[in-house]
Amino acid sequence: MKKTINWGIIGLGKIANKFATDLAKVPDAQLYAVASRERKKALDFAKKFDVQTAYGTYEQLMQDELVDVIYIATPHVFHHKLTLDCLKNGKAVLCEKPFAMNLEEAIQMVDLSREKHIFLMEALWTRFLxxxxxxxxxxxxxxxxxxxxxxxxxxxxxxxxxxxxxxxxxxxxxxxxxxxxxxxxxxxxxxxxxxxxxxxxxxxxxxxxxxxxxxxxxxxxxxxxxxxxxxxxxxxxxxxxxxxxxxxxxxxxxxxxxxxxxxxxxxxxxxxxVNSNGYNFETEHVNEMLKEGKAESDLWTLDNTLDVAELLDKIKREIGLEYRE
Ligand SMILES: NC(=O)c1ccc[n+]([C@@H]2O[C@H](COP(=O)([O-])OP(=O)(O)OC[C@H]3O[C@@H](n4cnc5c(N)ncnc54)[C@H](OP(=O)(O)O)[C@@H]3O)[C@@H](O)[C@H]2O)c1
CATH class of the missing domain: 3.30.360.10 (Dihydrodipicolinate Reductase; domain 2)
Structure with a gap:
């Protein structure tokens, strides 16, 4: 893969701002494009972080040929579909925690990444600190x-x-x-x-x-x-x-x-x-994995993610928390 990795961000809320701040400190990465449900919000974010491309829909970002990897920073319930859509568009994905709403969703995401051999990782940033x-x-x-x-x-x-x-x-x-x-x-x-x-x-x-x-x-x-x-x-x-x-x-x-x-x-x-919020450590790792042509992290593996999803499901069952109405 080429020297500078082009990142894109989907969902421009609180964590996206912190992530973008730290991404600017990573030498072999550039925040190339951002996507919001509102074009004006994307343009404002792009201006703030000196990003060249701003989209008013998430799909446009997924279809941009110059984007190498997409960071998904929306509420949890959208992680599953957005990850699947990014992978279907051939994009590597760093997806915020919790990876999915349940183990079943997480398995589908992992299966697609493995089938297509496209990089996927849960943004469990503490692992890299x-x-x-x-x-x-x-x-x-x-x-x-x-x-x-x-x-x-x-x-x-x-x-x-x-x-x-x-x-x-x-x-x-x-x-x-x-x-x-x-x-x-x-x-x-x-x-x-x-x-x-x-x-x-x-x-x-x-x-x-x-x-x-x-x-x-x-x-x-x-x-x-x-x-x-x-x-x-x-x-x-x-x-x-x-x-x-x-x-x-x-x-x-x-x-x-x-x-x-x-x-x-x-x-x-x-x-x-650590002269940052700490999110640069996970992005540096993702860049390294992409440059080595890996489809998954060797530090926070997809099996690790599935284990955590399984544990969260067990806890939800114990406390009687069910998200499906
Ligand atoms: N790693 C960490 O340290 C950390 C810290 C905080 C949160 N997180 C994770 O990051 C994710 C986002 O958290 P956040 O605190 O950044 O949330 P937030 O401030 O509410 O931002 C989420 C963004 O998602 C997009 N979005 C898409 N559909 C939405 C909907 N129906 N309602 C609300 N927002 C929608 C919006 O972006 P657009 O309007 O631009 O489309 C919104 O700004 C969560 O999964 C959370 O667990 C991680």
């Missing part, structure tokens, strides 16, 4: 022994608005799919798939979970206690207890942050130089 890689390496080195437990929470107070995506059921609202996915991701990335899951939730008047408490139980007695909420700000930290020490991913654990390691009576806090 330096502090997360440090934590994973530290645990895998074995120097602190085995993991005994993991606690992770993610909470913020969201203003209740039945029409906006966080509480709107038809847009895939709720704490689990929006932010609970991060504690779930962390437990999965460190401990794998649990033997058993128990979960309880509080619901908003729109029928989506405003809070979700999850326990993952592993064969060896290890427990992961996970929590997400849209009702209050919580520490948003993660603490991993090991046989010979503790590792704390400081607040907010899912984004670029520091890590504290406590062992042998010593406490050390490690900081990482």
């Amino acid at each position: 330096p502090h997360f890689k440090f934590v994973r390496n530290k645990i895998q080195s074995g120097e602190l022994g085995s993991v005994l437990s993991l606690n992770a929470d993610f909470g913020f107070k969201a203003e209740f608005d039945r029409n906006k995506r966080l509480f709107n059921k038809s847009l895939g609202g709720g704490s689990l799919l929006d932010i609970g996915i991060y504690p779930v991701f962390l437990a999965y990335a460190i401990l794998g798939k649990p033997e058993e899951i128990s979960a309880t939730a509080e619901f908003s008047e729109t029928g989506v979970d405003s809070s979700c408490t999850m326990n993952f139980i592993y064969e060896n007695g290890v427990i992961a206690n996970l929590f997400s909420t849209l009702l209050e700000k919580t520490g948003t930290t993660a603490e991993i207890e090991l046989e010979k020490g503790n590792i704390i991913l400081n607040s907010r654990f899912h984004e670029p942050t520091s890590v504290t390691v406590v062992s042998n009576g010593k406490k050390e806090t490690i900081t990482f130089d």
Whole structure:
């Protein structure tokens, strides 16, 4: 593939703005085109980020021959169809988390990418952040022994608005799919798939979970206690207890942050130089994969994505959350 990779963005909301800011810092990438449902919005976004092409429909972006890869940044409910449409148009895709509304949708997306051999990845950006890689390496080195437990929470107070995506059921609202996915991701990335899951939730008047408490139980007695909420700000930290020490991913654990390691009576806090929101790490990885001609990531694989989708489905079943009316 050519040296500079031409990115396109579909859905110009909050995360698209942060993503575009960080993409400008990636040397072998250019934000070549953006698409909104409203042409005026696309033109304004293009002006702000110095983008040469602005479209007033998503389809035009998918059909632009100069676009190499499309970042899908719409509410969750549209990820499935838009990903399929991009792949059918021969475009590589980086799709926001949660990848899909359920495992069934996720399987269809993965199957099409594999059948067509076109790159597809879930934008689980935490996987690519330096502090997360440090934590994973530290645990895998074995120097602190085995993991005994993991606690992770993610909470913020969201203003209740039945029409906006966080509480709107038809847009895939709720704490689990929006932010609970991060504690779930962390437990999965460190401990794998649990033997058993128990979960309880509080619901908003729109029928989506405003809070979700999850326990993952592993064969060896290890427990992961996970929590997400849209009702209050919580520490948003993660603490991993090991046989010979503790590792704390400081607040907010899912984004670029520091890590504290406590062992042998010593406490050390490690900081990482990240001069961005942190989204450049996932895009750099996608660029690398595309240049190598890969159809899937070797760090956050499509099987990893399917595992997380399966875990989210199990949690939804436990709390009685069903998106199909
Ligand atoms: N990785 C992260 O750190 C992170 C952070 C926040 C959110 N996210 C994920 O990114 C996705 C978007 O989140 P966001 O916070 O950016 O949402 P947002 O601000 O509401 O923006 C979503 C965009 O999607 C488009 N859209 C298409 N159909 C829509 C509809 N029926 N209603 C509303 N918007 C529609 C709109 O773009 P146009 O008007 O331009 O078409 C809208 O601006 C979600 O899946 C979320 O989970 C990820």
